[in-house]
Amino acid sequence: MVDNLQSELDLVEARLRQAADVEYPLVGDFLSAIVASGGKRLRPMLLLLAARSFTYDVPTLVPAAAGIELLHTASLVHDDTIDHALFRRGQPTLNSAFSSEAVILLGDFLFAQSAILATETMNPRVVRVFATTLGEITDGVLREIFSGHRTDQTRQDYEMRIYGKTASLFAGAAEMGAIIGGAPEHAIEAIRSFGTDYGMAFQIVDDVLDFSSTSETTGKPVGADLRQGTITLPTMYFLADSDGSATATLVRRIADGEAVPEDEVDEVTSLISSSDAIDRAMEVASTYIETARARLDVIPDDAVRDELHALTDLALSRLY
Amino acid sequence: MVDNLQSELDLVEARLRQAADVEYPLVGDFLSAIVASGGKRLRPMLLLLAARSFTYDVPTLVPAAAGIELLHTASLVHDDTIDHALFRRGQPTLNSAFSSEAVILLGDFLFAQSAILATETMNPRVVRVFATTLGEITDGVLREIFSGHRTDQTRQDYEMRIYGKTASLFAGAAEMGAIIGGAPEHAIEAIRSFGTDYGMAFQIVDDVLDFSSTSETTGKPVGADLRQGTITLPTMYFLADSDGSATATLVRRIADGEAVPEDEVDEVTSLISSSDAIDRAMEVASTYIETARARLDVIPDDAVRDELHALTDLALSRLY
Numbered sequence: 111m112v113d114n115l116q117s118e119l120d121l122v123e124a125r126l127r128q129a130a131d132v133e134y135p136l137v138g139d140f141l142s143a144i145v146a147s148g149g150k151r152l153r154p155m156l157l158l159l160a161a162r163s164f165t166y167d168v169p170t171l172v173p174a175a176a177g178i179e180l181l182h183t184a185s186l187v188h189d190d191t192i193d194h195a196l197f198r199r200g201q202p203t204l205n206s207a208f209s210s211e212a213v214i215l216l217g218d219f220l221f222a223q224s225a226i227l228a229t230e231t232m233n234p235r236v237v238r239v240f241a242t243t244l245g246e247i248t249d250g251v252l253r254e255i256f257s258g259h260r261t262d263q264t265r266q267d268y269e270m271r272i273y274g275k276t277a278s279l280f281a282g283a284a285e286m287g288a289i290i291g292g293a294p295e296h297a298i299e300a301i302r303s304f305g306t307d308y309g310m311a312f313q314i315v316d317d318v319l320d321f322s323s324t325s326e327t328t329g330k331p332v333g334a335d336l337r338q339g340t341i342t343l344p345t346m347y348f349l350a351d352s353d354g355s356a357t358a359t360l361v362r363r364i365a366d367g368e369a370v371p372e373d374e375v376d377e378v379t380s381l382i383s384s385s386d387a388i389d390r391a392m393e394v395a396s397t398y399i400e401t402a403r404a405r406l407d408v409i410p411d412d413a414v415r416d417e418l419h420a421l422t423d424l425a426l427s428r429l430y
Numbered sequence: 431m432v433d434n435l436q437s438e439l440d441l442v443e444a445r446l447r448q449a450a451d452v453e454y455p456l457v458g459d460f461l462s463a464i465v466a467s468g469g470k471r472l473r474p475m476l477l478l479l480a481a482r483s484f485t486y487d488v489p490t491l492v493p494a495a496a497g498i499e500l501l502h503t504a505s506l507v508h509d510d511t512i513d514h515a516l517f518r519r520g521q522p523t524l525n526s527a528f529s530s531e532a533v534i535l536l537g538d539f540l541f542a543q544s545a546i547l548a549t550e551t552m553n554p555r556v557v558r559v560f561a562t563t564l565g566e567i568t569d570g571v572l573r574e575i576f577s578g579h580r581t582d583q584t585r586q587d588y589e590m591r592i593y594g595k596t597a598s599l600f601a602g603a604a605e606m607g608a609i610i611g612g613a614p615e616h617a618i619e620a621i622r623s624f625g626t627d628y629g630m631a632f633q634i635v636d637d638v639l640d641f642s643s644t645s646e647t648t649g650k651p652v653g654a655d656l657r658q659g660t661i662t663l664p665t666m667y668f669l670a671d672s673d674g675s676a677t678a679t680l681v682r683r684i685a686d687g688e689a690v691p692e693d694e695v696d697e698v699t700s701l702i703s704s705s706d707a708i709d710r711a712m713e714v715a716s717t718y719i720e721t722a723r724a725r726l727d728v729i730p731d732d733a734v735r736d737e738l739h740a741l742t743d744l745a746l747s748r749l750y
Contacts, residue, residue: 134572134576137572137576188534188535188538191531191534192531192534192535209575210530211511211512211575212572212575212576214508214511214512214534214537215508215512215568215571215572215575216572217534217538218508218537218541218564218567218568218571219565219568219569219572221538221541221564221568222561222562222564222565222567222568223565225545225560225561225564225565226558226561226562226565228561229554229557229558229560229561230558231554232554232555232558233554234549234551234552234553234554234557235552237549237554237557238546238549238550238552240545240549241542241545241546241548241549242542242546244538244541244542244545245539245542245543245545245546247538247542248535248538248539248541248542249539251535251538252454252457252532252535252536252539255529255531255532255535256454256457256532
């Protein structure tokens with residue numbers, strides 16, 4: 111890891127804990143648990159690294175990084191409400207303890223805290239990127255809802271959806287870091303695009319993992335997306351390859367939400383998992399990662415460039 | 431009305447319509463209808479008037495005013511989701527046409543649009559007030575959820591709750607206007623406090639109206655708050671005055687959510703409506719309005735001061 115990045119990440123962690131520290135004891139405990147269970151902090155790392163080669167203004171970067179991570183957390187809380195999910199990352203979600211009404215508000219509360227953190231940068235351009243990102247995320251999740259159960263959607267539909275749902279946050283994190291760092295305009299643009307491509311790859315890998323992971327790892331059944339009517343890239347490739355077959359018809363029926371016997375659903379997800387569709391989806395993810403890496407020329411500092419390169423390895427390695 | 435305020439309000443209206451103009455046809459129609467049915471635009475008026483005596487920078491004020499109104503609209507959408515309300519102001523809510531999942535997202539989408547509008551001011555202090563207001567609103571609604579069915583809450587609990595739920599938006603609108611106007615610090619503070627006091631009065635009047643309006647006017651039964659377990663100032667005064675009586679016990683049972691026969695509930699709400707508790711609550715509202723008016727000395731322009739004074743009349747006159 112680049113010299114000292116850990117100490118900034120510790121500061122980010124402290125700000126996150128502070129934002130979740132509310133006066134309602136039960137809510138506070140759950141918010142703290144959710145904020146604390148937050149994975150690798152990839153988005154804050156990306157934001158910090160985006161500034162690292164330029165002006166590295168820690169007091170401004172830390173609230174921005176905490177803000178973008180909390181925006182991610184808030185969107186997960188609303189996502190879980192929407193999915194009625196009881197667990198995420200092995201931790202109980204707010205849904206297990208609160209009414210869905212309270213959870214909506216708790217998500218709003220986290221959105222507000224994330225926006226307050228972003229405004230602490232006192233940089234209008236940074237705040238604008240932040241607000242636009244929030245808009246893009248909701249747009250992406252709305253697209254997911256409205257494209258649900260639709261097997262006629264195009265690859266472009268899919269890409270717009272995962273851009274909003276996932277890549278926009280990585281793009282926003284990278285851009286915010288580069289702006290705070292005072293990077294030249296062409297570098298800000300390239301670093302943002304790095305974030306976009308990285309995020310697209312990240313989500314495609316996620317969609318592949320949905321077919322290849324066991325339920326012990328993810329807490330969800332294999333093919334959970336398809337089972338709830340969300341059509342992802344592996345399913346799209348599989349449908350295109352098996353067009354007209356009995357299996358394709360069955361996939362469409364599952365996606366449509368028809369009551370298909372459990373063993374047939376298991377068989378279909380297993381067919382998709384072992385099909386060529388998985389490799390083709392992974393090729394798309396790899397191409398995004400290659401494009402992302404090619405953008406790193408604008409980073410003047412070798413160590414930082416290597417660190418961003420390592421971050422892209424991390425996205426792909428989640429598979430193994 | 432102050433010279434030209436209408437033309438600024440028209441610009442605000444246009445920005446609101448633009449923010450609701452989304453590409454999903456059905457959603458777009460509903461969002462447009464909800465944004466268009468938005469009452470008197472008191473919050474944008476307050477924001478504009480707060481700046482009117484100072485530097486009146488219309489291109490900055492218009493997005494700020496649209497942003498604060500849309501923040502209000504977004505919070506109503508989530509409120510309606512929480513209440514499962516099918517109508518508001520005589521218009522169908524989003525709940526009548528969409529799943530609650532989609533409505534959560536549509537509320538988030540409006541929050542994002544409101545934040546984007548606020549950041550258009552490119553004024554970090556304004557954006558910070560905006561984000562803090564969002565935090566205060568969610569805090570207020572959370573307080574309402576967690577204080578539901580609790581007849582032991584104090585007057586201070588009630589005031590903190592209505593501050594967050596309602597007054598914070600008026601305070602934020604006034605402060606944002608004064609900051610954009612470049613008002614001196616003591617005037618910014620006084621104008622914000624005007625907004626707070628005005629908002630407190632506004633919500634108390636609303637809580638009184640809940641007991642005194644017929645269902646034809648509001649679309650809700652008389653005493654709807656009490657029926658759903660929300661204890662407001664009239665109920666608090668009524669309980670204090672009738673402590674130990676059979677009626678007080680009945681009020682507590684209704685507030686607790688017990689199954690009380692409809693005719694007994696009607697009788698209790700009718701008793702509260704015609705009790706002294708209503709007058710005492712109105713006195714509190716009037717005192718807030720007086721305090722608000724006393725703060726208007728900082729406004730140098732007579733016409734603007736008169737207009738803000740008229741706005742306070744409007745809050746009280748909703749009763750008649």
